[in-house]
Amino acid sequence: MADSQPQSQEWNEVVEQWNEQFMDALEENMEAQAQFVESWSDAVGEATEENELSDGVDGYAKAYETWMNASQQMVERMNDQVEGEDVDVEEFRDIWLNTANEAFKDVMSTTAFAKMTGETVGDVLEMQQQAQETSQETLRTLGFATEADVVEIGDRLVELERRQHDVEKKIDRVLEHLEEQ
Numbered sequence: 001m002a003d004s005q006p007q008s009q010e011w012n013e014v015v016e017q018w019n020e021q022f023m024d025a026l027e028e029n030m031e032a033q034a035q036f037v038e039s040w041s042d043a044v045g046e047a048t049e050e051n052e053l054s055d056g057v058d059g060y061a062k063a064y065e066t067w068m069n070a071s072q073q074m075v076e077r078m079n080d081q082v083e084g085e086d087v088d089v090e091e092f093r094d095i096w097l098n099t100a101n102e103a104f105k106d107v108m109s110t111t112a113f114a115k116m117t118g119e120t121v122g123d124v125l126e127m128q129q130q131a132q133e134t135s136q137e138t139l140r141t142l143g144f145a146t147e148a149d150v151v152e153i154g155d156r157l158v159e160l161e162r163r164q165h166d167v168e169k170k171i172d173r174v175l176e177h178l179e180e181q
Helices: 004-046 050-082 089-108 111-142 147-180
Strands: none
């Protein structure tokens, strides 16, 4: 009897540890979902057309459903573990990784996401162009050759080589003609 009490105490500690780990995982899941919802709300809030908004909300709903299914899977696997089934810890990680992939697919396949991505890429390209123009202007001001200057010099060199080749051909023809006489 004395032997069963330490085993019972040990079992209670293991179950308590599992419960703590589960609650930590559940809390992290809720935080991740809250961040996802917040970022998605910001993104959807910027969508202007009604069909984009509707598509964005549908994508969010699918992603949310995906997260909820993952939470259910986690609860089921934790119950299986509590009931004595040998559940590999990597299975829990895989559930979250697969869920994240699916949720991102749900969101990224929407027209609202495509529109925002397109706008972001456009903004980045515009900023890149402005930065390039500023750097070219700064180089000119400092008296350095700019990319445009180097390209122009390269074009002129190619043109000079072409002309030189034409002149050499003409000289060769004149020399041939003189030799024939």
